Amino acid sequence: MTDEHRTPRPEDDAARLGLVVVGEAAALHSGDEAALDASEQNIRDTIDEMIDEPLTPRQEQVVERLAAAGGTLTAGLSGALAAQAGRTVDDILEGAARSVVWQQRLADERADAAGRPDHDDELRDRSGGQREDAGGQQREHRDDAGHDED
Secondary structure, three states: OOHHHOOOOHHHHHHHHHHHHHHHHHHHHHOOHHHHHHHHHHHHHHHHHHOOOOOOHHHHHHHHHHHHHHHHHHHHHHHHHHHHHOOOHHHHHHHHHHHHHHHHHHHHHHHHHOOOOOOOOOOOOOOOOOEEOOOOOEEEOEOOOOOEOO
């Protein structure tokens, strides 16, 4: 089976959606109406490509608005962080995009390290091991028995 016929894993879809949200935030910060229109079309196109069955008009509106709201939140938080850190909003959004891609790569590496094939219907046990956030900071580390490690 080639990659073009492979159904993306949830991690792939999540990364793609994360990048769409960062794109929406960048468009909002740019103040460019054409960039905002293109971003909103990107949201619609991405959702259309990810769904298995057609959404009702209401479901489609809700999903599009959720993505746009995520972009709005990301734009606001990026602006606040940029002001606090003395950086540009573009720097912050670029870092957010890199973090999304980095998380997807981590998921790929974990699957490869576990020796698991990458199948669409595969269920992965995420209950143990190290969990990392988008900044790569360790939130939880447990041994094989599920106990906290120091």
